[in-house]
Amino acid sequence: MTPRIRSTALLLGWALAAAIYSGSGLRLQAATLKLQAQLVWGTNDERSPDPKHKPVEAVVKEKLKELPLKWSNYFEINRKNVELSPSGTSKVELSEKCQLEVTSLGGSKLEVILLGKGKETLKRTQALPKGEMLVLGGNAPNATAWLVVLKRIE
Amino acid sequence: MDWEAQLKLQAYLDGELPEAERRRLEATLAQGGQSSLLLAELRQTREVLAGFEKGIQMPESREFFWSKIEREIRRQESPARVPAPVSWAARLRRLLVPASTVALLAIAGFLTIRNDGSSLLPGGTEMETALTDTGAFTYRDYSAGTTLVWLSYPAENEPDDDEDAVTLQ
Numbered sequence: 001m002t003p004r005i006r007s008t009a010l011l012l013g014w015a016l017a018a019a020i021y022s023g024s025g026l027r028l029q030a031a032t033l034k035l036q037a038q039l040v041w042g043t044n045d046e047r048s049p050d051p052k053h054k055p056v057e058a059v060v061k062e063k064l065k066e067l068p069l070k071w072s073n074y075f076e077i078n079r080k081n082v083e084l085s086p087s088g089t090s091k092v093e094l095s096e097k098c099q100l101e102v103t104s105l106g107g108s109k110l111e112v113i114l115l116g117k118g119k120e121t122l123k124r125t126q127a128l129p130k131g132e133m134l135v136l137g138g139n140a141p142n143a144t145a146w147l148v149v150l151k152r153i154e
Numbered sequence: 155m156d157w158e159a160q161l162k163l164q165a166y167l168d169g170e171l172p173e174a175e176r177r178r179l180e181a182t183l184a185q186g187g188q189s190s191l192l193l194a195e196l197r198q199t200r201e202v203l204a205g206f207e208k209g210i211q212m213p214e215s216r217e218f219f220w221s222k223i224e225r226e227i228r229r230q231e232s233p234a235r236v237p238a239p240v241s242w243a244a245r246l247r248r249l250l251v252p253a254s255t256v257a258l259l260a261i262a263g264f265l266t267i268r269n270d271g272s273s274l275l276p277g278g279t280e281m282e283t284a285l286t287d288t289g290a291f292t293y294r295d296y297s298a299g300t301t302l303v304w305l306s307y308p309a310e311n312e313p314d315d316d317e318d319a320v321t322l323q
Contacts (some may be wrong), residue, residue, distance in 0.1 A: 014250075014257060066298045072279065114305075122305060132299035138306065 033084040033104050034154035035128075038065075039094035039118035042137070042145035053077055060149060062134055071145055081153075084110075100148060112136075112150060128152045155188045163189060167196050 040056055041048065042064075053075035055061070064074055080092045084104040092100045101113040108129045114122040114136050128134055130152050137147040165171045166179050182189045212219055289306040 014254065038318055044302070063295075063298050063300050067300060067302045070301075116321045122225060122303065124303060126301065129299070135300060137302065137304050 007047065030108075031086045031104075032154075033082075033108070033110070033152065035082040035084065035102060036079065036149075036151045036153055037082060037092050037094060037100050037102075037126065038079045038147075038149040038151070039077040039098060040147040040149055041075045041077055041140070042069060042073070042147055043075070044070075044072050044143075048074065048075040050075075056149075060133070061153070064135070064147070064149075069145065074147070076140075094148065098146075098148065100150070102150070105121070108152065110134075130154060155192065159189065163193050165194060167200065168192065223261065 019070075038056065038060070040060075041053065056064070056074045056076045061074055078086060078094045082090045082092055082102055084090055084102060086106060087104055089103040092102070094100060097117045099115040099118075101115065103111040105111055105125065108127045109125065110128050111123065111125045112134060113120055113124075122136060124134070124136075125137065127135065128150070132152055134150040135147055136150075139143055140146045162171065162179060164174070166176060171179065174315075179189075183193060291304050292303040293304070295302075
C-alpha cells in the first residue's frame with residue numbers, strides 16, 4: 001500500500017468513525033422505551049363471560065397463534081402502557097394479583113419481573129427489539145390460560 | 155656495576171646474548187665479584203618466580219579474545235549516529251495508525267449493533283430465573299420475534315387464598 005493510499009484510507013476511516021459516533025449520539029437521545037403490557041385470557045370459548053373483555057388485536061392474536069398454545073381465542077383483560085427512561089424502572093399493575101416490574105438495562109435490553117400475589121414469580125433478562133413480544137403465561141381453571149403480553153412499541 | 159652490565163647479565167640468563175658477548179661475560183663471571191653474585195641472585199629469583207607462576211587458561215581462543223578487544227576499540231572510535239529528522243507527515247502517520255485501529259474496532263462494534271440497540275450477532279444475552287416455579291420453560295419463535303415463557307404457576311386447580319378460582323385475572 002502506497003503512503004498516499006494509506007493516508008486516504010486513514011482519513012476515510014476517521015470520517016466514517018465520526019459519522020457513526022455522531023449517529024450514536026442521536027440514537028442515545030431517543031433511548032426511551034415505550035412498551036405495552038396486556039393481561040390476556042386464553043380460552044376456546046367464543047365469548048368471554050365478562051362483557052368488558054374484548055378480543056386482543058389482530059397482530060397480537062396472530063403472534064399468539066404462532067406459539068405452541070392450544071387456545072383459539074384470546075381476550076384482553078387489562079392493558080397498560082409503559083415508558084422507560086434509560087436504566088429506569090416501572091411497575092405495572094395488570095390485576096389485583098398480577099404485577100409486572102420492567103427495568104431498562106440499556107439499548108433494547110430489559111429485566112422483567114413477574115409478581116404473582118405480590119411475590120416475585122419470574123425474573124427474566126432479554127432484549128426486546130421493536131415489534132417483538134415477550135409472553136408470560138400459565139394455566140388457569142377450566143382448561144384456560146392467563147397470559148401477560150409485553151410488546152415493544154418504540 | 156652499571157645499569158648496562160646488569161641488563162647484559164639478565165640477557166645472559168635469558169640466553170639472549172650473542173655468542174661473542176656471552177663468552178666475554180662468562181670470562182668476567184669466572185673471576186667472581188659483583189657480577190657472579192648478581193647472576194646467582196637473578197637465577198634464584200627466576201626459580202622462585204617460576205615455581206609460583208600458574209598458567210592462565212582462557213575460556214576462549216587467543217584470537218577471539220583479541221578480536222573482541224579490537225571490535226570494542228573500533229566501536230568506541232566510530233562517530234555517534236545522528237538521528238534522521240522525522241517529517242511532520244511521518245509523525246502524524248505514527249499517531250494515526252493506532253488511532254485508526256481503535257476507530258475501526260469502534261466501527262465494527264457499532265455495525266454489530268442495530269439501531270434499537272440489540273445485537274446482530276446470534277445468541278443474544280438472555281437470562282431467566284424462575285423464582286417460585288421450577289417447571290417453567292421457554293419457547294422462542296425467531297421468525298415472529300416472540301418469546302413465550304410458560305409457568306406452572308399458579309397451578310391449575312390450586313386452592314387460592316381467598317377464592318376457589320385460581321387465576322391471575
